[in-house]
Amino acid sequence: MNFFEQQDRAKRNTTWLVVLLVAAVASLIVVTTVVVVGVLFAFEEVAPAYVQIDSSGNVGMVQVLKLVDWPLIGGIALGIITVVVLGSLFKRLQLNSGGRAVAEALGGRLINVSTNDADEKRILNVVEEMAIASGTPVPPVYVLEDNAINAFAAGHSPQDAVIGITRGCIRLLNRSELQGVVAHEFSHIFHGDMRLNIRLVSMLHGILLIGLIGQMLVRSVRYRAIGRSRNSNDKSVFAMLGLGAAFMLIGYAGTFFGNIIKAAVSRQREFLADASAVQFTRDPSGIAGALRKIGGHAGGSQVEAVNAAEFSHMFFGQGVRTSLSSMMATHPPLPDRIRRLEPSWDGRFPVVQPPSPEQQQAADAPQANAQQGGAGLGGFAPLAAVAAIDAIGQPSAAHLQYAQQTLAALDDELRAAAHDSYSARGLIYGLLLHKDRNVRTEQLRLLEQNAAPEAYRALLRYAEKIDRLDERYRLPLIELALPALKELSASQYPVFKKNLGLLVRADGRVSLMEWALYRIIIHNLEDHAPPATNKQLKQCLPEAGLLLSLLAHAGQDDHEEAQAAYSAAAGTLSVRLPPLVARADASLTKLNQALATLSQLRPLQKPQLLKALARCVEHDGEITVAEAELFRAVADALDCPMPPLLSS
Known part of the structure; x- marks a missing residue:
């Protein structure tokens, strides 16, 4: 099951x-x-x-x-x-x-x-x-x-x-x-x-x-x-x-x-x-x-x-x-x-x-051996997205080994910083710094004015290492920082959230990578009542069409290629989707609204949609890290905990 x-x-x-x-x-x-x-x-x-x-x-x-x-x-x-x-x-x-x-x-x-x-x-x-x-x-x-x-x-x-x-x-x-x-x-x-x-x-x-x-x-x-007569009637x-x-x-x-x-x-x-x-x-x-x-x-x-x-x-x-x-x-x-x-x-x-220290060390020795080497530095395996869907709620030993290797490959200083509430904020800010020098200068100015001084100093301390970080480690680093970020006080969290918004909007636009990272962070930090899961996919065709359209445009620069990816994805569904939504009309605001509706799908309806998304991502035979992050951000929004995509 x-x-x-x-x-x-x-x-x-x-x-x-x-x-x-x-x-x-x-x-x-x-x-x-x-x-x-x-x-x-x-x-x-x-x-x-x-x-x-x-x-x-x-x-x-x-x-x-x-x-x-x-x-x-x-x-x-x-x-x-x-x-x-x-x-x-x-x-x-x-x-x-x-x-x-x-x-x-x-x-x-x-x-x-x-x-x-x-x-x-x-x-x-x-x-x-x-x-x-x-x-x-x-x-x-x-x-x-x-x-x-x-x-x-x-x-x-x-x-x-x-x-x-x-x-x-x-x-x-x-x-x-x-x-x-x-x-x-x-x-x-x-x-x-x-x-x-x-x-x-x-x-x-x-x-x-x-x-x-x-x-x-x-x-x-x-x-x-008390006070009543013993013979009271x-x-x-x-x-x-x-x-x-x-x-x-x-x-x-x-x-x-x-x-x-x-x-x-x-x-x-x-x-x-x-x-x-x-x-x-x-x-x-x-x-x-x-x-x-x-x-x-x-x-x-x-x-x-x-x-x-x-x-x-x-x-x-x-x-x-x-x-x-x-x-x-x-x-x-x-x-x-x-x-x-x-x-x-x-x-x-x-x-x-x-267990004695020696016994504990012996028990941990196989673990240390398993952690040697880098984690998934090659390309993603064919059909990696579909395999990740099949592993939702059923992660395998391969995923556990991937996690062990990832933690071993992460810089020790960054990993330790993820465990402190101030440094963790600095790491997240660093992950959202823009590559363009002018935009980055504006982002740093905004953070200097608005962020907690300790968090801003942590950002400056780790910025160079974050810039050198392999992009595959962005999500694991965010996941490691979540427990520390959950300790933010009622006055600290709104400031942190506001600063994330300032960072992603500093250049006047929000990229899909920025949206995916922001969405994962906020979704996992804020309390929200689980949605009522009572909708059928046929009741959410406009929302499904918008989501697949945005993903198709994200993976393809050419309109015809985007149309081909969208058609291939739509062909996996048992329902008929509306036509491909134009790139200009597929806004992130509409995407957030669509995900709010799609999260209400019945449990047995969600894998159909996820497999259509996987078909869209894998259409050109290559899955970029940005596509993998977007794919997992969407699964997270649908309350489907998706394991990492594997390289083999």
């Missing part, structure tokens, strides 16, 4: 969750109505008004049916729905900032990208490799000071995702095992699992709120009873006590069944993420070794954080103990997961000890 099928499946799973929530709320309304009427009847709050007792002293069926008071039922239904919806919305707002909110709720600490801690440097390096290899923005990494071996990915989208990892995981796993764990978490980022997980948390919180209201009612009875206190106990029972029962649904959904996603991690790293022993160490570690994978139970389905391993392990476990049993990865496993768990 590929990335787009997984996205479509995640969309359908969300729909089913909504259906199950509606069914759960309807059940709660029925049960609550019965309980409320029963309590009121028991304490004679409703019996005199609605029940007529016959001469034999029995309540007849007709009299019971008179208890069906529609205003009462309507009030109860409205109350239940209001509580669940408001509770869910409240939790959704709490988690609105994405993965950062989850990590902080679990007590995580953001790892400084300039850290000097050797273990933290190692995990940051692994995360950077995985991100560059998969085409996703490098996520911030949070550490949980916990001895358990566990990790999680959280967020609404790749743009606001974070990786969380326990201190035990960093300390006790070797590099290969860390790669397996991080690759597993990246699978959750690719396939829409994170968004589904956050929605599960929000929905269950709304149901749990009913139980919390019951607790409040029970507590209020104590205060209400006021039965309202007992009625409130009964209602409170009933609400507690109903709320916790709803949460119990909700947790069963959560566990069932999560278990299947864990098997998929394990398989995806193996495909990514081509090393089943890495993730299998991490799972074996969980089994052999005294602390296992059980996290001690206060809110661990609420987010238990997000962890790499079973994060909390469960009394009904088979039904409530959010993860499959360790032996089942290990045997799927290593069928010949003997069933024994190792004694877990931190």
Whole structure:
């Protein structure tokens, strides 16, 4: 099952969750109505008004049916729905900032990208490799000071995702095992699992709120009873006590069944993420070794954080103990997961000890060998764009090796600068400096007036190295700088964004290369709600035609060649596109508007468009770096994390 099928499946799973929530709320309304009427009847709050007792002293069926008071039922239904919806919305707002909110709720600490801690440097390096290899923005990494071996990915989208990892995981796993764990978490980022997980948390919180209201009612009875006579005949206190106990029972029962649904959904996603991690790293022993160490570690994978139970389905391993392990476990049993990865496993768990520096060096040695040499300095391979589309959400070991080689080939000083918020801004400014001396002079004047002095000095310090940078490394350098740029304050970011706009408009026009770099940076730094993906390609023909036209003109100087590229691309689609848009009419403003519409395509419609774009880019048999950057910028705008195009 590929990335787009997984996205479509995640969309359908969300729909089913909504259906199950509606069914759960309807059940709660029925049960609550019965309980409320029963309590009121028991304490004679409703019996005199609605029940007529016959001469034999029995309540007849007709009299019971008179208890069906529609205003009462309507009030109860409205109350239940209001509580669940408001509770869910409240939790959704709490988690609105994405993965950062989850990590902080679990007590995580953001790892400084300039850290000097050797273990933290190692995990940051692994995360950077995985991100560059998969085409996703490098996520911030949070550490949980916990001895358990566990990790999680959280967020609404790749743009606001974070990786969380326990201190035990960093300390006790070797590099290969860390790669397996991080690759597993990246699978959750690719396939829409994170968004589904956050929605599960929000929905269950709304149901749990009913139980919390019951607790409040029970507590209020104590205060209400103060000062009353022990012989008081006021039965309202007992009625409130009964209602409170009933609400507690109903709320916790709803949460119990909700947790069963959560566990069932999560278990299947864990098997998929394990398989995806193996495909990514081509090393089943890495993730299998991490799972074996969980089994052999005294602390296992059980996290001690206060809110661990609420987010238990997000962890790499079973994060909390469960009394009904088979039904409530959010993860499959360790032996089942290990045997799927290593069928010949003997069933024994190792004694877990931190690797010595020598062992760690030996584990990293193959990595160092793989990093020797330059990264993809030749031309792009034939059909590289189509191959990149097929690898969306399913990056291969070749992409991982490309990332390792790229990081090794990058200048050490530039790579370190990408980890500082001031220097990172200077690097981005440097990537947008114009080749024309007059334009560059004007750009530098604007930056000197508007940029933070530290960022401007960093630009001057690294400008010469940026000028010599192979253009293939522009995107990897941007990806490395994203975590530092995400740390910009609410006052710093608008200045940074304004300066980017000044740079790209300094010569009176915006080139496609400038647009692509600007688009990737802004799209990955700004919060934006994931679009509703419900459009068919046939509903977006003008937008698709404009996008393909602009790409055809970008790759071809001659109008006839551009027409040929456009026709070849249009021929791959099952729908008929409008004629080629003239170069003068294919503005970047219109392109931004078109991408906003095309991002709403259904998941299974997007690969058709991307393959048409690939056909357009590859039409002349050559893919330039500028075309590759534009191609990946468009895929990023469509929320399709495209791996780098490979040279072989």
